[in-house]
Amino acid sequence: MTTDVTFEQLFAGRRIMAIFRGMGAERCLALANTAWDLGIEAVEVPIQSAEDVDALAAVVEAGRARGVGVGAxxxxxxxxxxxAASVGAAFIVSPGFDADxxxxxxxxxxxALPGVATPTEVMAARALGLTWLKAFPATALGPDWFRAxxxxxxxxxxxxxxxxxxxxxATYLDAGVRVAAVGSALEDPEQLPRLAALLG
Structure with a gap:
């Protein structure tokens, strides 16, 4: 039941993930290509509307041409x-934990990469065989949460x-986070190049 090997492959060497929320297919596609060109290969497109699904499908297709999986x-x-599965998403991400x-x-x-914020939720996810989990909201939890x-x-x-x-x-990566995801900050066009620079 576990999919950990898949996440090890999806995120192998990829410490930063870009999240393109509510930007429309054209902008999502342009930003995803920019991210990929800069070396930020992990990309997620949230699906909260029909337009978002269209954007996901477009980015999935572009990612497939580059040999890169895209998450929903x-x-x-x-x-x-x-x-998400029907348009070829490589993985799904949720803000919270729902066993169903x-x-x-x-x-x-x-x-599946469900969201957790407590030890109880981590244990529930572990009971399903998961060892890759999303911690949300990260800055509310703080770096010390990850160390703990x-x-x-x-x-x-x-x-x-x-x-x-x-x-x-960098503070969160130093605290032991395997992958740090950036979403709303990407409204700033300077964020992607600055993030890419952190990859060294």
């Missing part, structure tokens, strides 16, 4: 899992999401 974000329901959504994704052959979680859950890899940008992302 803000997946809240089983129906959205099916939509996780099971539907795994049944569809799509790795390493004690009881050394096997868990966290993707930090929420409030991160080029100015604070």
């Amino acid at each position: 974000g803000t997946v809240l329901t089983v129906d959205q899992v099916e939509v 959504v996780v099971r539907a994704a795994l049944d569809a052959g799509v790795p 979680m390493r004690g009881p859950f050394p096997e868990v890899s966290f993707v930090a999401t929420g409030g991160l940008d080029a100015g604070n992302i």
Whole structure:
């Protein structure tokens, strides 16, 4: 049931993920190509509207041509899992933990990255065999949360999401975060080049 090997492959060497929310297909596609050109290969497109699904489909197709998988974000329901799978999403991301959504994704052959913010939620996700989890909202949790979680859950890899940008992302990576995701900050055109510079 676990999909950890897949996430190890999807995020291998990729410490930063770009989230393109509500930008429309044309802008999402342009920004995804810019991110890829800069070396930021991990990309997520949240699907909160029909237009978002169109954007996801366009970015998935472009990613496939580059050999890069694209994730579907803000997946809240089983129906959205099916939509994400139908357009070829490589993985799904949720803001919280819902066992039914996780099971539907795994049944569809799509790795699930549910959101957690407490040890109880981490344990519930671990009970389903997951060791890659999204921590949200990251800046509300703070870097010390990630350091603390390493004690009881050394096997868990966290993707930090929420409030991160080029100015604070290094702090979270230093705290043990495996992947740091940047979303709303990408409204600033300077963010992608600055993030790429952090990749060294």
